[in-house]
Amino acid sequence: MDSAQVIPRHQTAIARQHLSKPIALAMADGVLSANSTLFDYGCGRGGDVARLQAMGYTAHGWDPGHSPNAERHAADVVNLGYVINVIEDPTERAQTLASAWALARQVLVVAARPDWEARTVTGRRHGDGIITKRGTFQKFYSQAELRDWINVQLRTDCIAAAPGVFYVFRQDSDAQTFLASRTRHRPAPASRPRRRQALYDVHREDMDALAAFIARRGRVPDPEEIAGTASRLLGAFPSLKQAAALLRDVTGSQDWDRDLTRARHQAERDLLAYLALAAFRGRPKASDLPKGVALDVRTLFGSYRAACSQADELLHAIADQKALNNACSRSDIGKLTADALYVHATAIQLLDPLLRVYEGCARTLTGTVTECTIIKFSRIMAKVSYLSYPNFDKAPHPVLATSLRADLRKLSVKYTDFRSSTNPPVLHRKEAFVPLDYPGRDKFARLTKQEERAGLLQEPVTIGTQTGWEQRLQERGYRLAGHRIVRITTAPAPEVFQ
Numbered sequence: 001m002d003s004a005q006v007i008p009r010h011q012t013a014i015a016r017q018h019l020s021k022p023i024a025l026a027m028a029d030g031v032l033s034a035n036s037t038l039f040d041y042g043c044g045r046g047g048d049v050a051r052l053q054a055m056g057y058t059a060h061g062w063d064p065g066h067s068p069n070a071e072r073h074a075a076d077v078v079n080l081g082y083v084i085n086v087i088e089d090p091t092e093r094a095q096t097l098a099s100a101w102a103l104a105r106q107v108l109v110v111a112a113r114p115d116w117e118a119r120t121v122t123g124r125r126h127g128d129g130i131i132t133k134r135g136t137f138q139k140f141y142s143q144a145e146l147r148d149w150i151n152v153q154l155r156t157d158c159i160a161a162a163p164g165v166f167y168v169f170r171q172d173s174d175a176q177t178f179l180a181s182r183t184r185h186r187p188a189p190a191s192r193p194r195r196r197q198a199l200y201d202v203h204r205e206d207m208d209a210l211a212a213f214i215a216r217r218g219r220v221p222d223p224e225e226i227a228g229t230a231s232r233l234l235g236a237f238p239s240l241k242q243a244a245a246l247l248r249d250v251t252g253s254q255d256w257d258r259d260l261t262r263a264r265h266q267a268e269r270d271l272l273a274y275l276a277l278a279a280f281r282g283r284p285k286a287s288d289l290p291k292g293v294a295l296d297v298r299t300l301f302g303s304y305r306a307a308c309s310q311a312d313e314l315l316h317a318i319a320d321q322k323a324l325n326n327a328c329s330r331s332d333i334g335k336l337t338a339d340a341l342y343v344h345a346t347a348i349q350l351l352d353p354l355l356r357v358y359e360g361c362a363r364t365l366t367g368t369v370t371e372c373t374i375i376k377f378s379r380i381m382a383k384v385s386y387l388s389y390p391n392f393d394k395a396p397h398p399v400l401a402t403s404l405r406a407d408l409r410k411l412s413v414k415y416t417d418f419r420s421s422t423n424p425p426v427l428h429r430k431e432a433f434v435p436l437d438y439p440g441r442d443k444f445a446r447l448t449k450q451e452e453r454a455g456l457l458q459e460p461v462t463i464g465t466q467t468g469w470e471q472r473l474q475e476r477g478y479r480l481a482g483h484r485i486v487r488i489t490t491a492p493a494p495e496v497f498q
């Protein structure tokens with residue numbers, strides 16, 4: 001049977017209300033920037049292209065079903081979004097991947113439906129996928145299968161961007177730049193300038209951009225690294241170092257020096273995590289390091305050799321479950337239980353470098369799990385889970401929606417959906433998961449104190465799931481009102497007169 005004529009592939013294209021996941025991710029990751037061009041290979045109804053154009057991007061697309069006459073041309077970024085999974089013929093699938101790759105000047109973004117979505121689709125088997133009720137074909141990929149297939153077909157090493165989404169970079173230096181940026185922390189706001197200074201005020205925006213760079217990287221940038229900002233500042237200062245000296249002056253030398261020490265320490269940890277993880281792809285030679293990373297290495301470690309040897313120590317330690325367990329129990333961030341450490345996603349960059357590398361290894365398998373709220377580090381097995389609690393901030397006791405668990409020994413990924421569970425896990429003591437400056441942390445802590453006083457948190461095993469927790473509240477005569485507990489008042493029984 002010539003199934004291509006029978007299977008209406010074009011019907012798989014949906015009318016998108018938002019940017020698709022791979023495009024949104026590429027933007028968030030800086031892989032698709034405002035000055036890069038995009039080609040959407042198999043663009044369906046063209047929702048991504050139209051949205052990007054409206055945002056000012058140079059974006060075009062082609063689709064054999066919806067816009068067959070559009071020109072296929074090269075671009076910096078090529079998106080092959082949810083196309084390969086609708087092609088029933090494995091040879092054509094591979095050809096499509098190769099054709100899209102041939103057009104990608106910098107990076108190809110490949111997305112396909114993950115295997116856990118197969119549970120939600122019924123159909124009859126066809127080749128290595130299924131024919132759905134609508135008569136279209138779908139192949140669902142495990143994360144490892146998709147990664148290996150891309151690597152074999154394109155003879156490269158792709159990078160997991162997220163579950164079901166991979167980046168294939170043309171130049172290894174671009175891949176390294178992306179990987180280094182992924183391990184970089186997002187700095188807390190630095191101290192504000194205290195003294196007024198005319199020169200600072202005139203260049204406030206550029207000075208703040210310079211301060212932000214220093215807070216992120218723990219060093220003064222090379223002019224090329226902040227090109228526009230640098231060219232304006234260098235019109236007023238002999239060097240960026242001198243501009244930074246003025247920043248120190250207006251901020252107050254004590255605050256500035258404290259912030260700089262903190263930033264350097266954090267940047268060192270970022271770099272170690274990157275270099276440890278880079279070993280899995282084969283660490284680049286010193287001469288092949290992206291320029292910014294080479295400068296980080298020189299400023300923070302003196303030499304590449306010194307940095308790599310520290311990163312190697314970390315790598316050896318993550319193979320040692322005892323060392324991981326120790327790092328979990330030592331952690332001053334997160335909630336420690338008998339078998340795991342739980343940390344809010346916003347606190348990840350504050351963790352011990354060993355745990356960051358451990359998590360980085362898991363992320364090599366899964367990519368970024370955008371919906372993740374809490375990361376669970378197993379103390380017993382080499383497993384990291386990305387847990388999603390969509391209502392974490394608002395709900396006093398958030399309910400677990402989904403979990404994506406990376407098994408670092410088996411190199412596999414397992415997805416569990418709790419959304420239709422009748423008794424899903426719930427969280428208590430929310431303040432324990434988050435960093436000290438997390439919005440609402442005091443409110444979370446006040447609730448915990450109230451609940452402790454009311455004896456609601458004893459025997460935590462039974463209250464760990466929704467039913468047990470609701471039962472506990474009822475038994476003790478309480479209900480929740482936002483982040484407070486209140487007594488359930490039963491109306492007095494009416495008096496009966498005989």
Ligand SMILES: C[S@@+](CC[C@H](N)C(=O)[O-])C[C@H]1O[C@@H](n2cnc3c(N)ncnc32)[C@H](O)[C@@H]1O
Pocket residue numbers: 009010011012013014016020041042043044045047063064065066080081082083086087092096
């Ligand atoms: C699920 S849709 C995805 C569309 C779009 N990328 C998106 O994310 O909204 C799959 C699309 O792949 C297109 N397609 C099918 N075979 C193709 C091929 N060999 N090359 C390129 N696109 C193909 C179909 O016409 C369909 O529009």
